[in-house]
Amino acid sequence: MVQEAESLGANAVVNVRFSTSSVAQGAAELFAYGTAVTVE
Amino acid sequence: MDPFMEMSVQFGLPLTLLVLAFFTGSALERRHYASIRERELRWRSLPAVTFRSVPPGWKVSECALVTGSVVISVDYFKRFLSGLRMIFGGRVKAYETLLDRARREALLRLKEDAVERGCHAVVNVRLETCRMANARNSERIAGLEVLAFGTGVKLLNPP
Numbered sequence: 001m002v003q004e005a006e007s008l009g010a011n012a013v014v015n016v017r018f019s020t021s022s023v024a025q026g027a028a029e030l031f032a033y034g035t036a037v038t039v040e
Numbered sequence: 041m042d043p044f045m046e047m048s049v050q051f052g053l054p055l056t057l058l059v060l061a062f063f064t065g066s067a068l069e070r071r072h073y074a075s076i077r078e079r080e081l082r083w084r085s086l087p088a089v090t091f092r093s094v095p096p097g098w099k100v101s102e103c104a105l106v107t108g109s110v111v112i113s114v115d116y117f118k119r120f121l122s123g124l125r126m127i128f129g130g131r132v133k134a135y136e137t138l139l140d141r142a143r144r145e146a147l148l149r150l151k152e153d154a155v156e157r158g159c160h161a162v163v164n165v166r167l168e169t170c171r172m173a174n175a176r177n178s179e180r181i182a183g184l185e186v187l188a189f190g191t192g193v194k195l196l197n198p199p
Contacts, residue, residue, distance in 0.1 A: 015090040021169040023135060023184055024114075026126050031139075033167055035089040 001032045010036035061116035069137065076144050083151040088162040088190060099196035104157050106192040108149030111172070112142045113183040139186070143167060146188040159192030166190065 005013050016034035023029045094100055114122070118134035125132050146167065154162050168187045 015092065017090060017166065019167065019169065022171055023139070023169065024122065024132075024171070027122065027132055027135065029135070029139060029169060031167070031169065033090065035091060 001034065005034075005036040008036050010038050012037050012039050057116050058120060061118075065115040065117050069141070072141055072145070076141065076148065079148050080144070083148065083155070086151050086154060086159075086161060088147060088151055088154075088165045088188075090165050091163050094161075094163055094193055097197075098161075098193070100193045101196045102194040104159065104192045105189065106150055106153040106157065106159065106162055107187065107189045108146045108151070108153055109185060109187045110142045110146045110149065111183050111185045112138060114138065139169070139184070142184065142186040143169075143188070146186045150188040150190060154192040157192055158194055160195045160198040162190040162192050164191050 001013060001016070013034040013036050016032060019031045019033075021029050021031075114135070118138065121134040122132045125134075147165075150162060150165070166189055168189075170185045170187070172183045172185055
């Protein structure tokens with residue numbers, strides 16, 4: 001997430017949320033998302 | 041039946057399926073990514089953000105719930121790869137690209153829904169992933185659903 005935000009030219013990510021779900025037998029997904037912003 | 045015939049029946053079909061799934065799967069993936077990139081550029085001016093409410097200064101005239109949903113299934117080749125991965129553990133890259141595609145597609149459908157309703161932005165966006173179990177055998181999965189939802193807002197002073 002931080003890498004993607006940096007590639008967009010942002011310098012902060014706000015209102016981050018975490019979510020997990022089991023995608024298959026024995027495999028789980030951890031997922032973080034938020035809004036990339038440029039703080040002036 | 042001679043042993044060669046028996047071997048080819050036992051391993052021939054799964055092997056053919058693997059090769060077929062690998063080529064069609066990667067061709068479809070490449071085509072999907074091309075479509076995703078093109079549409080992401082098109083809807084770049086419509087922000088979809090995780091803010092709980094609209095930023096100060098925005099005058100909202102109307103709002104509506106907007107959604108975008110995708111159901112995906114894992115191909116034979118990726119299932120085989122993840123099966124191997126399950127032995128040693130670690131990151132399942134085959135699933136990562138699949139989920140990345142699904143999530144971006146869900147967000148694009150959310151934006152397309154917002155555009156259809158005449159919204160200028162989407163706030164409080166959330167993403168959910170859910171596993172759909174196979175009805176006959178709950179151990180096996182029938183597919184994954186990725187749902188994106190948020191509040192589409194129509195503005196009096198669109199940016």
